[in-house]
Amino acid sequence: xxxxxxxxxxxxxxxxxxxxxxxxxxxxxxxxxxxxxxxxxxxxxxxxxxxxxxxxxxxxxxxxxxxxxxxxxxxxxxxxxxxxxxxxxxxxxxxxxxxxxx
Numbered sequence: 001x002x003x004x005x006x007x008x009x010x011x012x013x014x015x016x017x018x019x020x021x022x023x024x025x026x027x028x029x030x031x032x033x034x035x036x037x038x039x040x041x042x043x044x045x046x047x048x049x050x051x052x053x054x055x056x057x058x059x060x061x062x063x064x065x066x067x068x069x070x071x072x073x074x075x076x077x078x079x080x081x082x083x084x085x086x087x088x089x090x091x092x093x094x095x096x097x098x099x100x101x102x
Contacts, residue, residue, distance in 0.1 A: 038044050 035044075
């Protein structure tokens with residue numbers, strides 16, 4: 001029975017692959033036909049739907065100069081010295097203090 005299921009799965013995979021190739025070729029055919037007519041009627045030009053900048057009263061602005069800031073050479077650690085409550089870390093810190101005292 002498992003061989004039958006395997007043959008059925010392989011057949012389905014081959015059928016889907018065949019359909020994808022056929023549909024891709026049909027899609028390319030339509031794309032080429034519509035692309036030809038688009039080029040023929042001039043729809044492929046980039047400025048076809050745009051008007052001139054003067055007619056829309058668009059003014060071009062000059063690019064603003066970039067602001068330069070001085071890079072800090074030394075690293076300043078954060079001022080916040082608070083640490084979160086960690087029982088394991090407290091245990092090891094306490095052990096280290098005891099060793100240092102003795």
